[in-house]
Amino acid sequence: MITAPDAEHTRLRRLAGPAFLNSGIAEVEPVLQHYVDLLCTQLTNTSTEGSQNMVEWFLWALNDVIGQLALDQEFQCLEKRRMHPWPSFLLGALKQMAALNQFRRFGISLRLLAPLMTKAMIAERENWFNQATTAVNQRLKREQDESQKLEAGNLAGDQKKQRDIVGLMLREMKGGERLTEAEVTANSILIVGGGAETTSTCLSATLYHLCKTPRVMQKLREELRQTFGRSEDITIKACANMPYLKATIDESLRIFPVASYITPRVTPTGGHTIAGEIVPGGTYVSMGQWYMGRSERFFDDPQAFRPERWLDSSKEEVSGMSPDEILRSFSLGPRNCIGKL
Numbered sequence: 001m002i003t004a005p006d007a008e009h010t011r012l013r014r015l016a017g018p019a020f021l022n023s024g025i026a027e028v029e030p031v032l033q034h035y036v037d038l039l040c041t042q043l044t045n046t047s048t049e050g051s052q053n054m055v056e057w058f059l060w061a062l063n064d065v066i067g068q069l070a071l072d073q074e075f076q077c078l079e080k081r082r083m084h085p086w087p088s089f090l091l092g093a094l095k096q097m098a099a100l101n102q103f104r105r106f107g108i109s110l111r112l113l114a115p116l117m118t119k120a121m122i123a124e125r126e127n128w129f130n131q132a133t134t135a136v137n138q139r140l141k142r143e144q145d146e147s148q149k150l151e152a153g154n155l156a157g158d159q160k161k162q163r164d165i166v167g168l169m170l171r172e173m174k175g176g177e178r179l180t181e182a183e184v185t186a187n188s189i190l191i192v193g194g195g196a197e198t199t200s201t202c203l204s205a206t207l208y209h210l211c212k213t214p215r216v217m218q219k220l221r222e223e224l225r226q227t228f229g230r231s232e233d234i235t236i237k238a239c240a241n242m243p244y245l246k247a248t249i250d251e252s253l254r255i256f257p258v259a260s261y262i263t264p265r266v267t268p269t270g271g272h273t274i275a276g277e278i279v280p281g282g283t284y285v286s287m288g289q290w291y292m293g294r295s296e297r298f299f300d301d302p303q304a305f306r307p308e309r310w311l312d313s314s315k316e317e318v319s320g321m322s323p324d325e326i327l328r329s330f331s332l333g334p335r336n337c338i339g340k341l
């Protein structure tokens with residue numbers, strides 16, 4: 001999806017989009033609750049062993065959540081306290097791609113660099129791809145079996161296990177245009193890669209800044225304690241009505257943007273006017289969120305972790321703009337983040 005040409009991309013978003021709408025998200029809430037509970041239990045148990053690496057814990061938790069949400073797979077990262085080989089490979093590949101992409105600035109294509117890959121690297125990539133396709137195929141086969149049983153009257157509708165994103169995507173496509181198996185596989189891999197690392201990085205950065213800024217931690221704790229009496233009441237819907245929590249996450253994404261820059265777009269032939277400037281056609285343009293979020297040109301005291309700047313449509317004195325006029329952590333337009341609630 002992320003690399004598809006425009007027309008193809010529109011089709012893929014139309015077919016996959018409904019699985020991410022709020023109604024779909026509500027259906028996956030029990031999965032989230034389950035793994036958050038497991039994270040808390042595991043942390044309680046291990047807290048006696050000394051300090052814990054929360055970056056790892058968040059990564060394990062989110063990989064479990066996304067494995068289950070995307071294709072009903074149990075990655076068991078929290079349980080076994082390790083990364084599952086599949087997302088672990090993706091994380092490594094992401095780092096390699098970031099480094100390799102730098103060569104493209106000098107006109108050296110990835111195809112020219114391919115001979116540099118060792119046999120071990122190629123074997124690892126093939127092994128990962130086989131694992132990923134097998135997992136998706138198993139999921140599709142189960143969907144097929146369940147549909148046949150349903151038609152034959154051997155399975156009640158409410159017995160059907162369909163809470164994962166693949167299930168939701170397939171349900172939306174009933175009877176009409178369909179995603180091919182290759183498209184379901186590719187997009188499931190994209191969702192596992194795009195959903196887990198982003199969210200866990202955001203959680204790690206948020207916790208880091210909360211620990212470094214006790215004033216904010218205290219204010220957020222008050223909002224949480226005033227809103228929830230019991231952990232069971234903490235739902236996606238209830239969390240959507242917590243302004244300070246939202247501002248804290250926005251502030252964390254400003255100072256530590258998960259997507260440090262937005263994938264470049266190319267201006268159309270004939271050029272385009274961007275922020276009042278004429279940019280010639282065929283130019284790569286992007287948005288450097290890391291730089292912008294920390295720039296004194298846009299933000300007052302940019303190094304300070306201050307969620308209040310996101311509240312009550314307050315404007316930054318230095319630029320006269322509100323933070324959400326300056327930054328788009330989830331991008332915008334037809335290729336914005338499909339996972340944003």
Ligand code: HEM
Binds near residue numbers: 198253331
């Ligand atoms: C803090 C969390 C997240 C942030 C900051 C984030 C950010 C982004 C950004 C900036 C893009 C646009 C990329 C570009 O144009 O360069 C994007 C695309 C995407 N994101 Fe996220 N994301 C997050 C979480 C998620 C989650 C949880 C999922 C899935 C469950 C997800 C799935 C995707 C997909 C599939 C795309 C490609 C959309 C397309 O090409 O149409 N993301 N994300």
